[in-house]
Amino acid sequence: MRLLRIVPDDTNFDFIRFRRISFPISGVLSIVAILLYFFHGLNFGIDFRGGTLMEVQAKSGTAELAQMRQTLAGLELGEFQLQQFGSPADVLIRIAQQPGGDEAQQAAVRKVRESLGDSVDYRRVEVVGPRVSGELLAMGTIGIFFAILGILIYLWFRFEWQFALGAMIANMHDIVLTIGFMSITQVDFDLTSIAALLTILGYSLNDTVVIYDRIREMLRRYKKMPMEELLNHSINSTLSRSVITHVTVSLALFALLIYGGQAIHSFTAVMMFGVVLVGTYTSIFIASPILLYLGVGQTRREAEAEAASSRATPPAKAKA
Amino acid sequence: MLYFSRWKAAGVLAVALLVMLCAVPNFFPDKVVESWPKWAQRHLVLGLDLQGGSHILLEVDSNAVRREKVENLRDDVRRVLRDARIGYVGLTARGDTVEVRIREGADATQALTKLRELSQPLGGLLGNTGQRSVDVSDQGNGVIRLTVTQAAMTERIRQSVEQSIQIIERRVNELGTVEPSIQRQGVDRILVQVPGLQDPSRLKALLGTTAKLTFRLVDMNNSAAEAAQSGRVPPDDELLYEGRGGQRTPILVEKRIMVSGEDLTDAQPGFDSRTSEPIVSFRFNTTGGRRFAQVTQENVGRPFAIVLDNEVISAPVIREPILGGSGQISGNFTVQSANDLAILLRAGALPAPLTIIEERTVGPGLGQDSIERGKLAAYLGGGLVIVFMFATYGLFGLFANIAVMVNVAMIFGVLSLLNATLTLPGIAGIVLTVGIAVDSNVLIYERIREEVRAGRSAIMAIDAGFSRALATILDSNVTTFIAAAVLFFIGTGAVRGFAVTLGIGILTTLFTAFTLTRLIVAVWVRARRPQTVPM
Numbered sequence: 128m129r130l131l132r133i134v135p136d137d138t139n140f141d142f143i144r145f146r147r148i149s150f151p152i153s154g155v156l157s158i159v160a161i162l163l164y165f166f167h168g169l170n171f172g173i174d175f176r177g178g179t180l181m182e183v184q185a186k187s188g189t190a191e192l193a194q195m196r197q198t199l200a201g202l203e204l205g206e207f208q209l210q211q212f213g214s215p216a217d218v219l220i221r222i223a224q225q226p227g228g229d230e231a232q233q234a235a236v237r238k239v240r241e242s243l244g245d246s247v248d249y250r251r252v253e254v255v256g257p258r259v260s261g262e263l264l265a266m267g268t269i270g271i272f273f274a275i276l277g278i279l280i281y282l283w284f285r286f287e288w289q290f291a292l293g294a295m296i297a298n299m300h301d302i303v304l305t306i307g308f309m310s311i312t313q314v315d316f317d318l319t320s321i322a323a324l325l326t327i328l329g330y331s332l333n334d335t336v337v338i339y340d341r342i343r344e345m346l347r348r349y350k351k352m353p354m355e356e357l358l359n360h361s362i363n364s365t366l367s368r369s370v371i372t373h374v375t376v377s378l379a380l381f382a383l384l385i386y387g388g389q390a391i392h393s394f395t396a397v398m399m400f401g402v403v404l405v406g407t408y409t410s411i412f413i414a415s416p417i418l419l420y421l422g423v424g425q426t427r428r429e430a431e432a433e434a435a436s437s438r439a440t441p442p443a444k445a446k447a
Numbered sequence: 448m449l450y451f452s453r454w455k456a457a458g459v460l461a462v463a464l465l466v467m468l469c470a471v472p473n474f475f476p477d478k479v480v481e482s483w484p485k486w487a488q489r490h491l492v493l494g495l496d497l498q499g500g501s502h503i504l505l506e507v508d509s510n511a512v513r514r515e516k517v518e519n520l521r522d523d524v525r526r527v528l529r530d531a532r533i534g535y536v537g538l539t540a541r542g543d544t545v546e547v548r549i550r551e552g553a554d555a556t557q558a559l560t561k562l563r564e565l566s567q568p569l570g571g572l573l574g575n576t577g578q579r580s581v582d583v584s585d586q587g588n589g590v591i592r593l594t595v596t597q598a599a600m601t602e603r604i605r606q607s608v609e610q611s612i613q614i615i616e617r618r619v620n621e622l623g624t625v626e627p628s629i630q631r632q633g634v635d636r637i638l639v640q641v642p643g644l645q646d647p648s649r650l651k652a653l654l655g656t657t658a659k660l661t662f663r664l665v666d667m668n669n670s671a672a673e674a675a676q677s678g679r680v681p682p683d684d685e686l687l688y689e690g691r692g693g694q695r696t697p698i699l700v701e702k703r704i705m706v707s708g709e710d711l712t713d714a715q716p717g718f719d720s721r722t723s724e725p726i727v728s729f730r731f732n733t734t735g736g737r738r739f740a741q742v743t744q745e746n747v748g749r750p751f752a753i754v755l756d757n758e759v760i761s762a763p764v765i766r767e768p769i770l771g772g773s774g775q776i777s778g779n780f781t782v783q784s785a786n787d788l789a790i791l792l793r794a795g796a797l798p799a800p801l802t803i804i805e806e807r808t809v810g811p812g813l814g815q816d817s818i819e820r821g822k823l824a825a826y827l828g829g830g831l832v833i834v835f836m837f838a839t840y841g842l843f844g845l846f847a848n849i850a851v852m853v854n855v856a857m858i859f860g861v862l863s864l865l866n867a868t869l870t871l872p873g874i875a876g877i878v879l880t881v882g883i884a885v886d887s888n889v890l891i892y893e894r895i896r897e898e899v900r901a902g903r904s905a906i907m908a909i910d911a912g913f914s915r916a917l918a919t920i921l922d923s924n925v926t927t928f929i930a931a932a933v934l935f936f937i938g939t940g941a942v943r944g945f946a947v948t949l950g951i952g953i954l955t956t957l958f959t960a961f962t963l964t965r966l967i968v969a970v971w972v973r974a975r976r977p978q979t980v981p982m
Contacts, residue, residue: 184812230802233803251813256804270936326927333923333926368893372885375889382827383828383875387820387821
């Protein structure tokens with residue numbers, strides 16, 4: 128049987144040289160993402176903004192959106208959105224936080240229930256009061272911070288500090304770009320998005336660590352190899368693994384994206400972007416080349432230069 | 448790397464099998480599992496998002512608790528000074544403090560001593576912390592200030608929460624739902640989780656009602672309508688309203704309480720024998736019954752009000768003294784509202800109002816759908832991955848697939864062992880674990896391929912592949928595990944479910960990668976003595 132081979136054996140791409148393009152691109156994209164965050168903003172879900180989310184299903188089989196909109200408009204609930212998803216019977220109702228504290232949110236739900244009555248099935252009702260939403264947001268932010276910190280400390284123990292720093296920069300890059308993605312697509316930013324961000328962190332690092340592991344191994348084994356070549360070699364030799372792994376993860380995510388349902392839709396969409404697109408790109412084009420600038424193998428390179436100058440012969444280029 | 452002693456191999460298989468066996472109770476209906484010995488009953492619990500139900504976070508109104516505590520202190524001060532026959536003026540309660548001015552300077556010292564007796568050591572006999580409940584200080588000029596200490600307030604709030612939990616438990620249990628869970632959260636919050644409710648309105652009404660019941664006389668000397676219009680209420684009265692919704696009639700009710708709900712021993716819904724309207728009948732304890740008898744004897748012909756949470760339920764006229772210590776409340780009840788009021792009265796009043804600050808309800812229909820979808824996603828994801836792995840690695844792909852399936856079975860085993868809750872994000876965590884688990888195999892196999900290309904013999908390459916890849920697998924999984932751990936500690940509800948399955952998935956992945964996959968390959972190598980690696 129012929130086996131599938133996505134990445135041919137012994138690839139030899141010059142990933143490191145590509146940093147002259149990838150660094151500026153990532154820089155620009157990161158700035159765009161930050162600008163997006165500040166000027167376009169995230170579509171905060173009720174977890175963080177407070178308010179009410181109701182998932183209803185019309186019993187007749189088709190939801191009359193226009194009619195529902197009219198009914199709800201008459202309730203004077205302030206800002207609200209109706210959105211159809213999945214089958215024509217399913218409608219998401221989002222109601223902005225009501226002024227007047229926690230009681231007012233419950234009153235809003237009661238009003239909607241009374242006006243829509245038995246024409247719909249209330250499949251999901253979520254009400255988050257103003258104080259809880261503030262706390263959830265704070266918790267989420269603290270969580271991401273501690274996750275990064277914890278991972279950094281681990282990497283610092285397992286590798287040299289340069290690796291930890293490189294991984295952290297790569298990490299920030301992932302998070303910033305993913306937030307930019309969430310801003311453009313305006314997917315709900317809620318608790319599950321925080322879960323997605325943290326998972327992306329873990330996955331992207333997972334990838335970075337695999338390459339770093341190889342770099343460390345190569346550093347020990349090939350004391351003379353120039354740094355750029357060593358990095359290139361490390362990335363190339365783990366390339367097949369990176370690709371295969373990401374294909375499998377995207378297959379799993381793909382299934383979740385199709386069948387996961389509304390409740391975890393934002394989670395899977397964000398994961399798809401973060402893990403598959405950014406995570407892989409980052410570990411290859413950002414996390415690895417950045418080691419050049421952080422002085423990994425510095426001492427060795429100095430020795431190398433010394434040896435070269437004392438012999439007064441140009442250093443041999445092993446591979447172009 | 449490829450050598451396994453017989454014992455070690457048996458150990459690995461035994462662990463994998465045992466953990467997988469733990470998942471068995473999930474495949475049997477609850478009825479069957481209940482007949483098994485206790486240790487075998489541990490099984491997965493479906494989260495509220497999968498089985499449907501309500502998650503309601505309540506907050507005890509700590510301001511009300513504070514207010515009440517200070518008002519009680521003020522009443523105590525009044526009583527103490529009155530009993531000691533000390534003249535005073537300007538008794539006020541504000542914030543956490545009560546202030547009073549003693550009229551005669553000569554009485555000040557005696558007043559101070561008497562009032563100091565109000566301050567008690569906190570923490571009872573065992574946990575005496577040296578702190579007291581009230582700070583009493585002389586402000587000069589005959590002014591004495593009493594401040595409720597922070598520790599006393601915290602203690603009072605803690606007690607209120609405890610009490611509220613007990614009362615809520617009694618109320619929720621009356622609903623007759625299966626396995627409701629009521630937990631304290633943080634300082635002043637209570638999380639109520641009730642599975643399988645169609646409509647949580649009734650639950651919310653039961654939770655949101657303080658149910659403070661009082662019997663008080665109606666003031667007949669002043670006009671309620673006038674008071675309502677002018678806003679001038681006689682000092683000993685309170686202006687309350689009867690009837691919910693449209694028609695609300697004002698009633699002037701005396702502040703003095705004849706009998707309160709604390710003196711009830713029982714309350715039952717029933718029907719009036721003449722009008723066959725739904726009613727709630729109740730019975731007082733001895734003290735309550737005696738007091739009620741006395742007041743009704745003295746006030747025949749006057750109306751009295753039955754007040755529930757500042758709302759007059761009804762204000763019947765006392766036709767004859769009620770001596771038997773029992774009575775009934777009628778007031779436009781439906782069968783359900785009479786039943787609910789009886790539940791509330793039996794369970795007792797909450798020490799402070801509760802506010803719903805978060806609610807997440809999933810209907811049973813959506814829960815069932817989510818389970819179906821979760822299954823589909825798992826089958827589709829798993830199927831795609833299995834096909835892909837087989838296409839990429841052939842026989843070794845098959846090994847990997849076996850390892851992944853064992854892995855997933857072990858996740859379910861561990862989850863059952865922990866009686867963990869499976870949520871929709873939890874299923875997502877399992878599907879993602881499949882990705883991670885496959886990755887560990889990919890790392891090993893790619894390494895083997897590399898070693899083969901570097902010119903090693905098949906067996907040497909496999910051996911080296913395992914030993915080199917395992918270090919990487921450990922490193923890369925620890926990072927993801929840290930992320931999962933953080934999620935577990937900060938997350939609530941559904942997100943926590945994700946963190947749990949992801950974390951457990953990583954552990955089982957490490958186990959299968961380090962032992963099971965290696966064992967399978969070792970057995971194959973020993974049987975076949977391969978010259979080439981078939982991938």
